[in-house]
Amino acid sequence: MSLAHAILTALLEKPSSGLELTRRFDKSIGYFWPATHQQIYRELKKLEEAGHVHVLPARRPERGQKKEYEVLPAGRAELTAWASAGQDPRPVRDALLLRLRAAAVVGGHGLEDELRRHLALHRRQLEEYLAIEERDFAGDGRGDGRGDGGEERDAGEERGGDADARRLRHLVLRGGIGLESFWIAWLTEALEGLPDALRTA
């Protein structure tokens, strides 16, 4: 039920419509829990049925009209409980590792290009994260910062924006930075040691 809680978090930061949520996800929470608008609509409906959110009654309940959602006390309570609950990490599922494993058995030309392509993707993502860090947490030490990863800067309210919240958001961002850095290091190592049989040229 992680998506529901991701939505509650985003809605607490700022009441929004479904599409607005989708766009905000794309540049913040979606970095570590992406979602399409279909998923979000589906989940908003369930959250409403559960009494965790409701539509702001600024009239207009028709199709094609914006519906602004807001978190209800029950939703906040649910999120608070979930944030502290125990939950095992998801098992790793990485197709690239799997493909290397397959290549060990059947070979695989073109793998070098694929590794380079992934390396470029991870470098781009890392740059994006670093830019956010520079913009929102400039001058902060590790584990301390302001903002969460580039979202709602325009909103300008920062109602939960005390130092602790700031530190937590920076910590999350540093998680993303560390992950991308790991993949870049691993891919670089992989490309150095790749058997000639799997090289492209």
Added chain:
Amino acid sequence: MSLAHAILTALLEKPSSGLELTRRFDKSIGYFWPATHQQIYRELKKLEEAGHVHVLPARRPERGQKKEYEVLPAGRAELTAWASAGQDPRPVRDALLLRLRAAAVVGGHGLEDELRRHLALHRRQLEEYLAIEERDFAGDGRGDGRGDGGEERDAGEERGGDADARRLRHLVLRGGIGLESFWIAWLTEALEGLPDALRTA
């Protein structure tokens, strides 16, 4: 369709029944693409319908009797193509990062314990990987090794067991080691900088 290809890889290394595959997954391929026996049975059925594998005709097609599967040429071709194909990395989905993000908004006592618990889990996984590396790739430099992560040592055949395959399997294992090491480092950093408001004691 990664699971299907994971199964093809495992079956090429050694023809097996569904349950045998499940058990082998648990200590090798399952480290980066876990699967339950239900998933594996479902997928084996599809692979058989697609003509990628077939049941060895050592009689016994009844329920409750072992069915030994083997990869057909079409299955090997499919796997070879997949191993070289392009495929974007899956987006990250990490609930712990999400919960830290939620805690930045609604708080969350008990998070410290949860971080410590995850730290312990990742340390255990790292030790498991390192033990495998020590056992199967002892003395090898980075990116070169023998074995893939602890499986089928008993099989003793290693038909694809040339130096390249060995190196690839070691590379995959080093991926796992690197990932666990990253999480350990990040969790340690997180625990150091955790706001007092989120600590358990």
Added chain:
DNA sequence: GCCTCCATGTAACACGTTACATGATTCG
């Protein structure tokens, strides 16, 4: 009027998770 964008949604499918069902074999 038409096209584009905004916004909400439906439908169908793929895949992972969990619980349970059923037959065969072995061991006490």
Added chain:
DNA sequence: CGAATCATGTAACGTGTTACATGGAGGC
């Protein structure tokens, strides 16, 4: 014979993915 274990399988559900449908508003 009963219980445990091996082995295969069904069923139901949650969630992620992809494609498409519908209506309103603004611009040309």
